[in-house]
Amino acid sequence: MLWQRSGMKLEALERGAPARIISVDWSAIAPEEGKRLRALGIDRGTQITIAHRGIFGGKDPLAIVIGRMTIAIRRVHAAAMSVEPL
């Protein structure tokens, strides 16, 4: 399906559903933070799952799982990433 190919925002991904990052809009993320995210392996092609989202019903922050690692990020970061569910 086309809408899946063009991808959905990571932000909208269901908790626990595996996905792959197909593009990241780095211009929407502060340069230093982009650097840190890439150093942690968050980039195009990375397989990713959302493990936890927000507290008290809010949407910030997110805990994502990459490989054997859990990383906390903010919603603004997730909003800049497009993923395709696997």
Place this chain on the structure above:
Amino acid sequence: MNAPVIARLRKAALVGNPNAGKSALFNALTGARQKIANYPGVTVERKAGRLMMPDGVPVELIDLPGSYSFDATSPDEEVTRALVHGEFAGEVQPDVMVLVLDAANLEQHLVFAQEVIELGRPTVVALNMVDLAQRDGLTLDPDALGEALGVPVVPTVAVRRKGLTELIAAIAVAEANFEADSSAHPRPHLTLPERRLAARNIAKAAILSVSATRQFHTGLDKILLHPWLGPPILFALLFVIFQAVFAWATPFADALEGVAGWLSDMVMVILPAGLFRDFLTEGVIAGVGSVVVFLPQIIILFAFILVMEATGYMARAAFIMDRMMAGVGLSGRSFIPLLSSFACAIPGIMATRSIADPKDRLTTILIAPLMTCSARLPVYGVVIAAVIPNVKVWGAVGLQGLVLFALYVAGIVGAMVVALVLRRSVTAGQASGFIMELPRYQMPRLRDLAIGLWQRAWVFLRRAGTIIFAATVVLWLLLTFPKAGPGESQLDASFAGHVASGLHVAFAPIGFNREMTLALVPAMAAREVAVASLATTYAVDSDDELQTEQALRDQITARWSLPTALAFLAWFVFAPQCLSTIAVARRETNGWKWPAFMLAYLFALAYVFAGITFWSATALGL
């Protein structure tokens, strides 16, 4: 040995991702006691130690902050980058790199590992945490890993001192080879995606088997990071800590107080009346003793903090607090330095080096002194015990613990409001994000906890024996001379009394009495001194011996009104009375501008809030 004079010690540096176990390895190899804890960003500066090699020649071993890449994003990463590249002021480039990898997260750690190996320095890999890899069902092949990386690999378990001999031997070999051929061999540089791909392949080749084991920590996180359960659990935990600080410490504190009383009695019996006896009973035992009795409370507080740090819960607390911190323009990353500041603002301010954004970092430094450090505990403790009745409210909650909790909350709320204001004025800037690795949970090791507690207890006692002792002795001298004439009170006659009367003009409006005002002066050195000086002042001021021996608590109960006592507590929520904090703030902000600002705004807040507390308590008829 008649070896020619060695120009300098050989040098090896521990490098790797944050939380790989570098400091644990450093401690195991050098016998040092650097702080280790289960969250990324514990070490923020370089530390050197000596590693004895098998041939009897020591090597200088350097522990470095963890780093995800040489493209540094935070001040602590910059330390590592500069030192490893030989650009650190006053430090030559290390001869050997000891690359520490987390065996249970190889794919990630191998990315930075390649960057280190590309430097072309002799490198030895410590494949650390193989016990955790095992727990997670991974079987690894160190030789295959060594083959793929082109450097020797030694499996280690730093915290159980496993693999150390082999690691030292490997370092010795690398060092010897380097001496034989001292030109570096830089390797081709890869791009980040290339490194990542290589890391994946190398990890795949090194992992022999993965057996599906129940991942313990995902289960725990389901509860502790649950959107509705997680925050109440965190707040309940903090609440329990402050209840415990009072409830559990009481028998031990009473015992210590008993010892102080007994000592005082002994001195009274043994020594003839005179200046020296007064010095011992009024200055040393009453003054310093009144601080030392808080040792049990300090230990209980630190026990909780250390357990939170060792288990990995600290990073979860940061996750939970991120939303609230974002509300005032900070991030969860600031939460860990702030929580460390509950122990002491000095390591807290140091820990801000792991914050990438400079404005964020500055704001965190400026509000760190608002977190209730353990030095305030004696002040709060003695005043609360004196004026707040030891009763239970709502069934099981101790009122004294509740008031203590309220003081901590006051500090936190104050910090949040100040951060909000600062982020809109002096440290205005783009709100920064929150990116942090959440470490795996671990059982705390008793030995590490015991060592950690012993270190904190020792620091506390050493302060009591040095800075607090010195300040108390000076104050005692100023209180004792000149001697009062007949019919005159000693406090009125003394030099300190005159100073206090002068200062008191400024503090009378907010309800402070003369002794409190006097106590604030030496307490500039450290907050606990306030307690010691009150105790000494009352001991000197007492007419008879029985009164001299009365615990400070009883003196306060007898002499202070409730509004006055509450105003004193409110003062200490804000007042920046700690020379070391000011010094470290100066160092970390490179100048006097920000520490001066910090002093000014905190004293202003202290004065205003002590005043508001006093006036409203008086108006309420308390």
